[in-house]
Amino acid sequence: MLIGGFVSAAGGLDKAILRADENGFEVAMFFIGSPHSWKLPHLTDEEARKIRDTQKNSIVKKTYAHALYLANLATSNKEQFDKTVKALTTTVQNGNLIDLEGVIFHPGSHKGTSIQEGIKRVAEGTTQVLSNAPGTTKLILEFVVEQGDKVGTSFEQLKQIMDLVPNEYQSRVSVCYDTCHGFAMGYDYKDPTLMQKLVSDIKNTIGLEKLDVFHVNDSQTPLGSHKDRHANIGKGYVGLEGFKALLNNKNFKDKDFILEVPGLDNKGPSKKDRELLLSLIN
Numbered sequence: 001m002l003i004g005g006f007v008s009a010a011g012g013l014d015k016a017i018l019r020a021d022e023n024g025f026e027v028a029m030f031f032i033g034s035p036h037s038w039k040l041p042h043l044t045d046e047e048a049r050k051i052r053d054t055q056k057n058s059i060v061k062k063t064y065a066h067a068l069y070l071a072n073l074a075t076s077n078k079e080q081f082d083k084t085v086k087a088l089t090t091t092v093q094n095g096n097l098i099d100l101e102g103v104i105f106h107p108g109s110h111k112g113t114s115i116q117e118g119i120k121r122v123a124e125g126t127t128q129v130l131s132n133a134p135g136t137t138k139l140i141l142e143f144v145v146e147q148g149d150k151v152g153t154s155f156e157q158l159k160q161i162m163d164l165v166p167n168e169y170q171s172r173v174s175v176c177y178d179t180c181h182g183f184a185m186g187y188d189y190k191d192p193t194l195m196q197k198l199v200s201d202i203k204n205t206i207g208l209e210k211l212d213v214f215h216v217n218d219s220q221t222p223l224g225s226h227k228d229r230h231a232n233i234g235k236g237y238v239g240l241e242g243f244k245a246l247l248n249n250k251n252f253k254d255k256d257f258i259l260e261v262p263g264l265d266n267k268g269p270s271k272k273d274r275e276l277l278l279s280l281i282n
């Protein structure tokens, strides 16, 4: 189990790695470029080498990127779909250069068409990106809250998307489970029955091996609220008891845990947030 968090990439990705290192994060997540702009940087070989060297000299064992917020592969709008494919391609290409594990993205919104059509488009876009950007970096589908026309709001839907991706790319698609999103969709980790349901829902759909990473967030809103409002660990409805149950569940012991919380100092996740999680492990 690696525990780390989201870090700012201000000043460059090597700085992001240094920030993770300072906070004791064994796993780091960052944006590559601005999350609000379609214009993304292309790392040069020299920049990539500097980032890899910085990581080698740090405690950071794995890195993930979060896709830009504008990304939407589920969309029925062709222009938005094409822009997303292009942006995710660049992000995965950059990832390949720095041995990034994967690019975590929200599948998006089907825009008044249907879940099934959205699922098909996400699979199509995922396939295009992975074929455009050969390498080892994965595309990782995030479990999201069911709101409006969102796609990817259950393990069943995520499984359907992955099943439509051709065999040759299967090793490069996986899932990120956000503890706040899942709680908002009815999984209460401190309730043994619901915890068991989470595990069996995963086993009966994507399989435990396709779950690579957790986004670790408490929730400002109650169980089943269908709202996505992150809170600091223990300061929301999931509660310390809920995280204790998750972190000590044997099914999740080889997964990566990435804090995405506002932070105890309100400056994003830090050492203190990580230490709080560590204190919950038996």
Ligand SMILES: [Zn+2]
Pocket: 142, 178, 215, 260
């Ligand atoms: Zn998340």
